[in-house]
Amino acid sequence: xxxxxxxxxxxxxxxxLAASAFAADLKVGxxxxxxxxxxxxxxxYAKGMQxxxxxxxxxxxxxxxxxxxxxxxxxxxxxxxxxxxIEEEKVDVIMGTSGVPAAIxxxxxxxxxxxxxxxxxxxxxxxxxxxxxFTVAQPAPLMVNAVVEKMKANGVKTVAxxxxxxxxxxxxxxxxxxxxxxxxxxxVANERYARPDPSVTGQVLKIVALRPDAVxxxxxxxxxxxxxxxxQERGFKGGVYxxxxxxxxxxxxxxxxxxxGAFLPTGPVxxxxxxxxxxxxxxxxxxxxxxxxxxxxxxxxxxxxxxSFDGYLVFADAAARxxxxxxxxxxxxxxxxxxxxxxxxxxxxxxxxxxxxxAGNVYGVDERARVVVRVDAGTWKYxx
Amino acid sequence: MTPEVALILGIDGLAxxxxxxxxxxxLVLIFSVTRVVFVPFGDVAAFAALSLAAFETGRMPxxxxxxxxxxxxxxxxxxxxxxxxxxxxxxPRALLGWGLLPALPCLAAWAIAGRGAPAMxxxxxAVALVVPIIPLVARIALQPIADASVLVLLIASxxxxxxxxxxxxxxxxxxxxxxxxxxxxxxxxVGFTVSGQVLLMVGAAVVLSAMFFLAFERTxxxxxxxxxxxxxxxxxxxGIRPARTALLAYVCASLLAGLIGVLVAPVTTMYYDSGFLIxxxxxxxxxxxxxxxxPLTAIGAIAVGVVESFxxxxxxxxxxxxxxxxxxxxxxxxxxxSVHAEEEEEEIDE
Numbered sequence: 264x265x266x267x268x269x270x271x272x273x274x275x276x277x278x279x280l281a282a283s284a285f286a287a288d289l290k291v292g293x294x295x296x297x298x299x300x301x302x303x304x305x306x307x308y309a310k311g312m313q314x315x316x317x318x319x320x321x322x323x324x325x326x327x328x329x330x331x332x333x334x335x336x337x338x339x340x341x342x343x344x345x346x347x348x349i350e351e352e353k354v355d356v357i358m359g360t361s362g363v364p365a366a367i368x369x370x371x372x373x374x375x376x377x378x379x380x381x382x383x384x385x386x387x388x389x390x391x392x393x394x395x396x397f398t399v400a401q402p403a404p405l406m407v408n409a410v411v412e413k414m415k416a417n418g419v420k421t422v423a424x425x426x427x428x429x430x431x432x433x434x435x436x437x438x439x440x441x442x443x444x445x446x447x448x449x450x451v452a453n454e455r456y457a458r459p460d461p462s463v464t465g466q467v468l469k470i471v472a473l474r475p476d477a478v479x480x481x482x483x484x485x486x487x488x489x490x491x492x493x494x495q496e497r498g499f500k501g502g503v504y505x506x507x508x509x510x511x512x513x514x515x516x517x518x519x520x521x522x523x524g525a526f527l528p529t530g531p532v533x534x535x536x537x538x539x540x541x542x543x544x545x546x547x548x549x550x551x552x553x554x555x556x557x558x559x560x561x562x563x564x565x566x567x568x569x570x571s572f573d574g575y576l577v578f579a580d581a582a583a584r585x586x587x588x589x590x591x592x593x594x595x596x597x598x599x600x601x602x603x604x605x606x607x608x609x610x611x612x613x614x615x616x617x618x619x620x621x622a623g624n625v626y627g628v629d630e631r632a633r634v635v636v637r638v639d640a641g642t643w644k645y646x647x
Numbered sequence: 648m649t650p651e652v653a654l655i656l657g658i659d660g661l662a663x664x665x666x667x668x669x670x671x672x673x674l675v676l677i678f679s680v681t682r683v684v685f686v687p688f689g690d691v692a693a694f695a696a697l698s699l700a701a702f703e704t705g706r707m708p709x710x711x712x713x714x715x716x717x718x719x720x721x722x723x724x725x726x727x728x729x730x731x732x733x734x735x736x737x738x739p740r741a742l743l744g745w746g747l748l749p750a751l752p753c754l755a756a757w758a759i760a761g762r763g764a765p766a767m768x769x770x771x772x773a774v775a776l777v778v779p780i781i782p783l784v785a786r787i788a789l790q791p792i793a794d795a796s797v798l799v800l801l802i803a804s805x806x807x808x809x810x811x812x813x814x815x816x817x818x819x820x821x822x823x824x825x826x827x828x829x830x831x832x833x834x835x836x837v838g839f840t841v842s843g844q845v846l847l848m849v850g851a852a853v854v855l856s857a858m859f860f861l862a863f864e865r866t867x868x869x870x871x872x873x874x875x876x877x878x879x880x881x882x883x884x885x886g887i888r889p890a891r892t893a894l895l896a897y898v899c900a901s902l903l904a905g906l907i908g909v910l911v912a913p914v915t916t917m918y919y920d921s922g923f924l925i926x927x928x929x930x931x932x933x934x935x936x937x938x939x940x941x942p943l944t945a946i947g948a949i950a951v952g953v954v955e956s957f958x959x960x961x962x963x964x965x966x967x968x969x970x971x972x973x974x975x976x977x978x979x980x981x982x983x984x985s986v987h988a989e990e991e992e993e994e995i996d997e
Contacts, residue, residue, distance in 0.1 A: 466959055
């Protein structure tokens with residue numbers, strides 16, 4: 264009896280193998296930072312991807328096989344992971360990762376081996392380098408524009424800027440300059456501080472002395488809370504505006520009451536339960552939350568897991584169209600077809616926005632991918 | 648710049664200066680007694696701040712695991728050296744000193760974590776928790792090479808900094824924390840308000856410096872420290888054991904670092920690596936004091952604090968550049984006016 268069962272099992276397994284030989288599985292390679300300083304982003308990325316696979320385990324009748332590697336927050340490891348995924352695991356698409364330099368390293372391997380990559384971070388590449396790269400993240404100008412529109416609606420005429428001394432501070436400042444000019448808002452100060460600085464009293468005193476209508480901050484994470492605390496201490500009465508780099512529960516914890524009333528841009532998924540029922544991403548966001556809770560046993564509280572989910576949805580849509588063209592997964596031809604399919608993505612609804620990719624542009628989102636939230640008693644409140 | 652702005656910046660600078668003063672005292676203390684420029688000093692301050700933050704959120708601070716690990720390592724090093732020297736009968740004492748003593752604050756932390764203990768108790772335990780750290784790492788890494796040249800000791804302490812800040816990242820994670828103010832409210836002086844926390848920082852610096860002064864002038868232990876600082880061989884000849892005084896210096900410095908941590912945590916967001924910058928600026932102050940003079944270090948610390956505060960007003964991005972540039976004229980002046988003592992070479996020959 265036992266032998267029979269084993270034989271039967273063997274036959275079934277053999278049939279399954281034979282079947283899979285006829286219809287190859289789709290293979291997804293994900294490299295994220297499961298350890299190291301970027302782990303607070305990388306772990307949710309991985310959990311979001313697990314939720315996505317559980318949400319849609321099959322695409323066009325093909326099973327999806329996911330391989331996850333840890334890049335330890337190191338760009339060199341990320342590049343090596345990308346190569347390993349492509350050459351050893353023979354994946355059809357690579358996705359990742361938490362840091363911008365690491366994502367660029369992966370994108371280079373993707374271009375070299377002609378494998379499409381769906382990035383989960385906002386990186387900018389020259390058009391020639393971006394042929395095989397697409398990202399589901401929102402570009403910084405799109406987010407800053409949303410804040411500037413809010414400033415205009417609030418009657419702000421002058422705004423002072425305080426941000427990091429690094430590339431992030433520059434990125435937000437440039438976006439602010441571009442957005443404020445047509446809006447008729449004057450940027451009156453450009454103050455900077457370093458991430459590890461213990462105090463910004465000097466910079467904030469200078470800003471307060473200029474009496475601007477509002478202050479725009481260009482920090483990120485918990486160090487981004489510093490100007491909020493210093494402005495509160497100096498009794499600044501104007502509005503304070505933030506950027507999407509601050510959408511994180513630790514920012515709220517450190518800033519405390521100092522951030523109350525501040526306006527920040529974010530992907531709509533953060534406040535999806537407060538969105539009107541007819542908001543384009545509302546339905547998918549609800550489904551994402553349900554899938555995430557089911558797979559990981561805890562609700563999702565961050566924006567990162569939703570990026571993985573969206574990356575998978577974009578891939579699923581494109582892969583279905585590529586398979587419909589009778590190209591078999593696992594072949595170079597399929598990777599080309601997949602790249603072309605992603606580049607022709609039309610109105611794919613995700614949790615962060617609605618995606619429309621076209622060749623030569625790594626970003627695929629529009630105004631529907633950002634909302635403005637207000638900090639209210641330590642939580643994000645959707646501002647229509 | 649209006650007088651009011653200048654006043655705010657001045658007070659902010661004094662508060663910063665008070666912190667650098669305490670850190671500078673610790674650095675000078677360690678250097679003068681052991682010839683080690685103790686780079687990881689600031690890291691220990693950050694651990695105290697993060698421990699306090701953990702207590703406030705009702706969690707057990709990760710420092711406990713760190714202290715326990717270090718204690719086990721130090722104990723192993725001590726027992727090995729005792730066995731090698733054929734003094735195995737002193738192992739029980741070593742167990743008591745290197746094993747049990749560091750475990751006491753860990754037990755206290757375990758007793759109060761998550762029980763809503765009063766703020767002052769949490770502060771006291773957070774400080775006590777970091778007190779074993781400097782003596783333990785010094786026992787593991789610095790005491791075996793205590794007679795090496797200043798440069799070797801500096802490199803070893805630099806390596807210790809990277810080790811400790813790595814452990815900090817492992818144990819505390821990358822996000823920062825702030826703690827509740829130790830004293831609330833503000834005091835109005837001639838129509839100008841100064842927050843209680845700033846007064847506390849400046850007051851603590853003044854009181855602790857005075858205590859330092861008294862301890863060095865009036866107590867036997869303080870005099871032993873001074874004697875070792877002036878001349879190690881001479882001190883040994885009159886019956887002072889350098890290892891013992893070094894241990895005392897490390898414990899005092901660790902205590903200072905702990906106090907700095909709980910003093911700055913309410914006014915700055917502390918990260919696992921925030922301490923390094925505090926230590927570096929205190930080092931500038933200590934250099935102004937020639938790494939030996941306490942009063943000059945104090946003046947240097949206040950100067951660094953005030954310059955930093957005004958620099959952040961004039962040019963936020965160049966603030967640190969301005970502070971560290973202070974070193975150049977100071978070093979030039981010192982090399983012009985100082986007489987070179989040949990003591991250094993003697994010790995290396997020894």
